[in-house]
Amino acid sequence: MFDGALSSGEKRQSTSPCDSRPLMVETADDGRSPVCEQDSCTDSTSYSFTTAAREQLPEIRRADSTATFLPQGLTTIVGAASKTLKKSWFWYSIAASLCWTAWAFTARAGSAELPPATMQFVSAFGFLLVGLVVVAVDRPQLKKSLRGNSYALISGVLLGLGGIALYGAYRASDNASVVTATTSLYPVATVLLAVAFLREKLNRLQQLGVCFAVAAILLLSF
Amino acid sequence: MLPTWLWLSALVLVSWGTLGLFQKLAVNHISASAALVWATAGFMLLQPLLFPGSSVFEYSTKSLGWALLNGVFTGLGFLSLMAAMRHGGKASIVEPLTALYPVLVVLLAPVLLHESIKPLHGLGIACAVIGGMLLSAETVPTT
Numbered sequence: 142m143f144d145g146a147l148s149s150g151e152k153r154q155s156t157s158p159c160d161s162r163p164l165m166v167e168t169a170d171d172g173r174s175p176v177c178e179q180d181s182c183t184d185s186t187s188y189s190f191t192t193a194a195r196e197q198l199p200e201i202r203r204a205d206s207t208a209t210f211l212p213q214g215l216t217t218i219v220g221a222a223s224k225t226l227k228k229s230w231f232w233y234s235i236a237a238s239l240c241w242t243a244w245a246f247t248a249r250a251g252s253a254e255l256p257p258a259t260m261q262f263v264s265a266f267g268f269l270l271v272g273l274v275v276v277a278v279d280r281p282q283l284k285k286s287l288r289g290n291s292y293a294l295i296s297g298v299l300l301g302l303g304g305i306a307l308y309g310a311y312r313a314s315d316n317a318s319v320v321t322a323t324t325s326l327y328p329v330a331t332v333l334l335a336v337a338f339l340r341e342k343l344n345r346l347q348q349l350g351v352c353f354a355v356a357a358i359l360l361l362s363f
Numbered sequence: 364m365l366p367t368w369l370w371l372s373a374l375v376l377v378s379w380g381t382l383g384l385f386q387k388l389a390v391n392h393i394s395a396s397a398a399l400v401w402a403t404a405g406f407m408l409l410q411p412l413l414f415p416g417s418s419v420f421e422y423s424t425k426s427l428g429w430a431l432l433n434g435v436f437t438g439l440g441f442l443s444l445m446a447a448m449r450h451g452g453k454a455s456i457v458e459p460l461t462a463l464y465p466v467l468v469v470l471l472a473p474v475l476l477h478e479s480i481k482p483l484h485g486l487g488i489a490c491a492v493i494g495g496m497l498l499s500a501e502t503v504p505t506t
Contacts, residue, residue: 221500230452231499233443234460240440241464244433246475251429254422260430262413265406267434271442272403281397289392290401296385297405300441303378305412306371314368323372328459330380335455339387343455350497353490354459360487361465 218346257308265301303327322362329355386445387454395445402441460498466491 225231252260275281283290310320332351335341343351389398419427440461447457466488472478 218496218500222496225499225501228451228501230447230450230457233447233450234452234457237440237443237447237457237461238464238467240436240443241461242467242471244436244440245464245468246471247429247433247436249476251426251433254426255430256415258413259415259419259422260433262410262415263419263427263430264434264437265410265413267431267436268406268438268441269403269434270431271435271438272400275396275399275442279394279396281394281400283397283400285397286392289389289398292385292389293393293398293401294405296382296389296398297402298408299378299382299385299405300402300437301406301409303375303382305409306374306378310368310371310375313366313371320368320372323369324375324379325462325465327376327379328383328462330376331383331458332455334381334384335387335453335458338384339454341453341455343453344500346497346500347456350494350500351455351459353494353497354463355494357487357491357494358462358465360483360490361469363481363483 221346257311258305261301261304261308318363322359325358325362326355328358383454383458387448390445390449395442395449398445399438399442403438456498456501460495463491463495 248260251264255263307320307324310324311317314320329351332343336343386398386402389401393401444457444461447461448454469480469484469488473480
């Protein structure tokens, strides 16, 4: 709650707004914790953190004046997203997206003549080529972890299996766009499994982001 | 009884849905490049099921070249995705983020394939941009 009062998801300030409030000392003497915790402050009085923060921290007032031009929620999102731009995983994700885009165009060009099964059969050799180049250039340690190797091996099987099932679904259905829309929802399964088995946690904005991403995938698949 | 295409679509959802989980588990133990090599081995295990026989040589070199290039981009995309996970990206974020690639396909299709953008696609692009930004908002408190 206090973080929310400071806006933009900023770290909590070291100067507590409760410091100038004798009321807090009195309530602490009444048996409450002398430490100014978020809940005890808001419970004991109607004097809110937001009000206290505005009175004491000039930075907050400056932030508030900015917020009059930009909605606070948008400021929070832009601030958090801009920090992510500095992280390497984000740029690797962008690289993956660019590769998938090229994959989509080459799939369309190739499948104009090749049947789906032949398309996957031939493309597997392109995949193999990348694997061989990686071995030659990067020389990865291939006996480091049996568990890791097994997981990677299974992921390769799942990639191929999903591809075969997709081609089968296209062949069995008269409506290709419905198959595309249905199968493109696979990230939802990943999110659910990652939360359940990998104990990954998403904040509220990211949960909302998953919903928007699903809506986008569906809209773009038709 | 459910139609065949629905069963097969469900198999796609399960296969590619769990794929992200196994990719993350793999790169928790080994490097992205090592994982790619083992994934290649797994992918090649299914090749006998797809073997088209000698008919593969009846197709044009151009189409076979596109198919081969398609595989190269699959491999590079797979490698990039696992590198993202290896460098701290959560499977639950990286997977939906990279799955937004149809935005680029829709935007480039008029230029490369002379296709037009449907109004529904415009709404999809807007959702993708908002979704991408929200998924990238990592530094706000987790629930």
